[in-house]
Amino acid sequence: MYSEKVMDHFAHPRNVGEIENANAVGQVGNAKCGDIMKIYMDIEDNIIKDVKFKTFGCGAAIATSSMATEMVKGKSVDEALALTNKAVMEALDGLPTEKIHCSVLAEEAIRSAIEDYKKRGGVVNEN
Amino acid sequence: MDVYMDNNATTALNKEALDAMMPYYTDIYGNASSKFYRVGRDAEQALYKMRESVAKSIGAANVNEVYFTGSGCEADNWAVKGIAYANKRKGNHIITSKIEHHAILNACEYLEKHGFDVTYLDVDEHGFVTPEQVEAAITDKTILITIMTANNEIGTIEPIKEIAEVAKKHKVIFHTDAVQAIGHIKIDVKELGVDMLSLSAHKFHGPKGVGALYIKNGIRIDNLIHGGGQERGKRAATENLAGIAGMAKALEIAVKNLDKNAAHCKKMRDRLIKGIRDNIPYCRLNGPEDEGRLCNNVNFSFQYVEGESILMMLDMNNIAASSGSACASGSLDPSHVLIAIGLPHEIAHGSLRLSVGEDTTEEEVDYVIEVLPTIIQRLRDMSPLYEDVEK
Numbered sequence: 451m452y453s454e455k456v457m458d459h460f461a462h463p464r465n466v467g468e469i470e471n472a473n474a475v476g477q478v479g480n481a482k483c484g485d486i487m488k489i490y491m492d493i494e495d496n497i498i499k500d501v502k503f504k505t506f507g508c509g510a511a512i513a514t515s516s517m518a519t520e521m522v523k524g525k526s527v528d529e530a531l532a533l534t535n536k537a538v539m540e541a542l543d544g545l546p547t548e549k550i551h552c553s554v555l556a557e558e559a560i561r562s563a564i565e566d567y568k569k570r571g572g573v574v575n576e577n
Numbered sequence: 578m579d580v581y582m583d584n585n586a587t588t589a590l591n592k593e594a595l596d597a598m599m600p601y602y603t604d605i606y607g608n609a610s611s612k613f614y615r616v617g618r619d620a621e622q623a624l625y626k627m628r629e630s631v632a633k634s635i636g637a638a639n640v641n642e643v644y645f646t647g648s649g650c651e652a653d654n655w656a657v658k659g660i661a662y663a664n665k666r667k668g669n670h671i672i673t674s675k676i677e678h679h680a681i682l683n684a685c686e687y688l689e690k691h692g693f694d695v696t697y698l699d700v701d702e703h704g705f706v707t708p709e710q711v712e713a714a715i716t717d718k719t720i721l722i723t724i725m726t727a728n729n730e731i732g733t734i735e736p737i738k739e740i741a742e743v744a745k746k747h748k749v750i751f752h753t754d755a756v757q758a759i760g761h762i763k764i765d766v767k768e769l770g771v772d773m774l775s776l777s778a779h780k781f782h783g784p785k786g787v788g789a790l791y792i793k794n795g796i797r798i799d800n801l802i803h804g805g806g807q808e809r810g811k812r813a814a815t816e817n818l819a820g821i822a823g824m825a826k827a828l829e830i831a832v833k834n835l836d837k838n839a840a841h842c843k844k845m846r847d848r849l850i851k852g853i854r855d856n857i858p859y860c861r862l863n864g865p866e867d868e869g870r871l872c873n874n875v876n877f878s879f880q881y882v883e884g885e886s887i888l889m890m891l892d893m894n895n896i897a898a899s900s901g902s903a904c905a906s907g908s909l910d911p912s913h914v915l916i917a918i919g920l921p922h923e924i925a926h927g928s929l930r931l932s933v934g935e936d937t938t939e940e941e942v943d944y945v946i947e948v949l950p951t952i953i954q955r956l957r958d959m960s961p962l963y964e965d966v967e968k
Contacts (some may be wrong), residue, residue: 460886460889461893463959466958466959468964477961481922481923481926481962482921482922482923483903483922484883484902484903484904484911484922484923484926485883486960486961486962487961488961504959504960504961504964505959505960505961506881506882506883506959506960506961506962506963507883507886507904508883508884508885508886508902508904509885509886509889509904510904511883512886512959548904549904
């Protein structure tokens with residue numbers, strides 16, 4: 451049911467974890483629906499220097515989080531904002547129809563982190 | 578090591594059952610309705626013997642109370658719709674529970690669209706329905722009560738005998754879906770006092786695509802499948818002789834070895850439950866503790882993780898299991914059974930069902946206990962919900 455790429459990103463997810471002192475954090479989804487994605491970014495001079503994720507969800511949720519973080523790492527904020535769920539899906543060689551929402555969630559998670567960055571004006575939250 | 582722990586989903590075909598099937602694919606290929614030549618008569622006689630065997634295995638008083646179907650699902654559909662339509666002049670009310678198999682629930686929902694009223698009884702936190710609840714729901718319009726013998730997800734064994742007494746007292750027809758129970762607990766339709774009972778061959782090491790509905794003599798039921806005069810005119814279609822032969826043989830074996838098999842499954846089940854509890858924090862056993870639980874069913878919820886991910890990681894370790902998460906069920910909602918016993922959605926999403934069998938070994942159980950904690954920890958380390966727990 452899943453492509454080899456999805457299985458690879460599920461079995462060996464890239465960029466799992468948290469970033470201490472991240473200056474951009476975004477979380478989307480809810481536990482009731484069965485998936486939550488949280489993205490941490492370290493953005494310097496509008497460039498995403500580092501990105502990590504934590505995801506509660508199915509295989510596709512984990513794989514799309516992994517792929518989306520791979521795709522925005524090292525990119526500018528504007529480039530990351532242009533990332534679409536379709537691009538994430540294509541990079542994974544497709545997703546089953548009922549899993550498309552996972553790629554949408556990944557796109558929203560990236561966007562949510564960057565919105566957080568813009569809101570803060572680059573300030574690191576101390577908590 | 579390859580470990581199959583999804584015996585509540587289906588079971589491997591018994592070799593003896595397969596051997597019993599083969600002649601009907603090769604030598605005795607006749608149509609059991611074609612009585613004017615030998616190969617047809619041979620088929621007809623064989624079919625009678627199979628019916629006799631199934632009737633004996635479930636304690637039916639009469640051979641012709643056993644009707645063969647294409648599946649347990651068909652038997653359930655037939656029971657619900659057939660009774661509803663045959664008795665609609667008497668009333669339009671059906672009583673069932675919230676944790677029935679979808680074969681029952683979706684048939685009831687269909688009937689609701691056609692003028693019938695259905696009461697879906699709540700269950701307690703372990704999945705039990707009480708005879709008192711059933712009695713309280715009966716009205717003068719009630720024509721059918723259908724409550725499963727044992728639940729397929731969390732293994733709850735319902736008080737069928739007591740519910741049958743209530744049904745009898747109020748002269749309401751009582752059907753039980755025993756698909757998950759047969760081969761694991763003793764089933765005797767006379768002792769249980771049920772009017773109808775569904776079973777499915779592939780749950781007790783018989784072949785897929787064959788089931789049966791026990792209908793006590795004197796019960797009026799409409800056809801679900803119209804056509805020829807097979808099954809005493811109640812269920813059209815040329816009989817699946819090979820499948821029925823396999824079912825009859827598998828059932829004979831299951832009944833003969835019931836005590837031995839149930840004791841073994843229970844031992845494996847309890848080893849698994851203990852192993853999981855001892856090694857994984859923040860977990861919860863869904864369904865009854867011991868008494869009232871199917872001997873082969875284990876169902877846990879693991880907080881902060883999602884079921885499909887657990888299944889995929891188990892599969893990478895060659896362990897086959899199932900989950901009640903929305904993703905695993907292919908719908909938006911997690912298992913209706915887990916919601917009915919009161920689990921919040923997020924806990925229901927993290928459920929895992931491991932169902933053992935007669936062939937499950939201690940080594941296999943120990944392998945699962947060795948692998949599973951690592952999988953759960955790995956997924957928790959990835960889960961944003963677990964962050965707060967660590968802190």
